[in-house]
Amino acid sequence: MPNGGRARAFVDLLTQRLSTGDANPVIATPPSQEQIRQIAKAQNATLVQYSIIYDDFQIQGKREWRESALYIWVIQPTGEIAFRQVDLKPLWQKHNASLASSIVGNQEFLAVRSRSSFGSTQPQPNLPTLHQLLIEPIASLLPKDPDARVIFIPQRSLFQVPFPALQDANGTYLIQKHTILTAPSIQVLDLTRQQRQKLVQKPTNGRGSDLVLGNPTMPSVSLSPGEPKQQLSPLPGAEAEAIAIAPLLNTQAITGAQGTKAAIVQKMPQASIIHLATHGLLDDVRGLRSAIAMAPSGSDDGLLTAEEIFDMKLQANLVVLSACNTGEGRITGDGVIGLSRALISAGVPSVIVSLWAVPDAPTSELMQSFYQNLQNNPDKAQALRQAMLTTMKTHPGPRNWAAFILIGESE
Known part of the structure; x- marks a missing residue:
């Protein structure tokens, strides 16, 4: 599973901290599918890992690096893994926008002092909502029980997404349907669990x-x-x-x-x-x-x-x-x-x-x-x-x- 370099470096550092003080602490490697299943079971939660995929495109005779797709993995508490893919090209081809700009626009829209100062970053009414892009493709894989935990593992700009506020077509907020947590990476979830167990034993x-x-x-x-x-x-x-x-x-x-x-x-x-x-x-x-x-x-x-x-x-x-x-x-x-x-x-x-x-x-x-x-x-x-x-x-x-x-x- 793709993961940013910063998150990797952080996991390496944390793993050293959590190692038993050996001279050669174990350096974290990306988790195997089996480890990922174990983490989902241990957390007793549905994990949702996002990854933005970039590609280079010929645009007006120039090669440009643009968002191409969003990869979403959903790992059930049973360990079952499902994969979904969302095409991000229409965002910039049709709407001259990007997932990153939609997130910042959405956040400013929520956080601005007054809506009139919102200016050009206002999401266009015809722009797909963050709910359509991030949640709809996986909605059927999320738990029906609102008390069941969903842990979002966003990448890059997706960390700024206020997941609780994402609204479906009926106007229902995600927090009304699900209990939500966030983690910077799957490995960090494993590590926070170890931190908690250490505290319980103290x-x-x-x-x-x-x-x-x-x-x-x-x-x-x-x-x-x-x-x-x-x-x-x-x-x-x-x-x-x-x-x-x-x-x-x-x-x-x-x-x-x-x-x-x-x-x-x-x-x-x-x-x-x-x-x-x-x-x-x-x-x-x-x-x-x-x-x-x-x-x-x-x-x-x-x-x-x-x-x-x-x-x-x-x-x-x-x-x-x-x-x-x-x-x-x-x-x-x-x-x-x-x-x-x-x-x-x-x-x-x-x-x-x-x-x-x-x-x-x-x-x-x-x-x-x-x-x-x-x-x-x-x-x-x-x-x-x-x-x-x-x-x-x-x-x-x-x-x-x-x-x-x-x-x-x-x-």
Whole structure:
């Protein structure tokens, strides 16, 4: 199965981390079909792996590299594998569009401040929807039971697809039919499972209370190279969210000047659940430079980078990055994956991140609902699904509830 070089390098690194400390750690090779079947059975989920295939075409006498097809593999919990292929050529031949541009257009459409500013990227009414391209070809292979888990393994730009918000011809959202998770690759699913098993085996006496950070005093950052630093805008909604959630986790919210990078980094290794309601800075060029904003103190700049997280040893079973993007620049899968990969590598089996800057009020509602559901049912994917269905009633627009994705383990 095709897999990007970055995902491979990440899996190699993780496999080394998870090896028993031998001098020659096993380097991950692409999983065999048998291993893939085993992973689907172990996850007790339907896996959906996407791969965009490119080809070179003669266009007006010039050779151009264009999207040719979408390959989709569906692996049932029984281990059965089905394959579907979608022709992507009509997108650029007929509509002068691409799958990547449809995704970005769709995301901007959901995340924009006002629809009037949407301009030329507005999806044309005759353009096939993402549901038609990504879901319809495999709809008959997906489980009928809404509680059964579906794990999407998207490639490249597909990581930005808000799968919960994809709508069928009747206007039904995918989250209304399925319990949804995401993973950067099939191997990562195997690894997050190992991380979870390690946590289950650990004695809990060293575990501290849960950690909730909301709206720390913001650091100053230069949003593009060479520009003067400016302070990130405060997030009063994130503070309210943290204060509302903390009692559900039997802890005190850390806010404002208390939320220094030094203090939070000291608390992170003991915490069971880590909830960070603050700005995330996503670096799409080099995912490891992505960072989480905290209050600066002493000589540190207040930015906890993915690179620093990589070197931490965490025992949290869940990290939630809420309010997770500043809205600066285009979000690509790599920025989001950069932070989530780093957390997984540090030992966390389940990470929730957002694909765009979500409005304050609905996020606060969604998160409170998520933690309430989690108290009644330890299945994180089902808790997130129920929270989305609840938030949808008061804030029907998908931009209000569809941004959050659960990467890794459900339980």
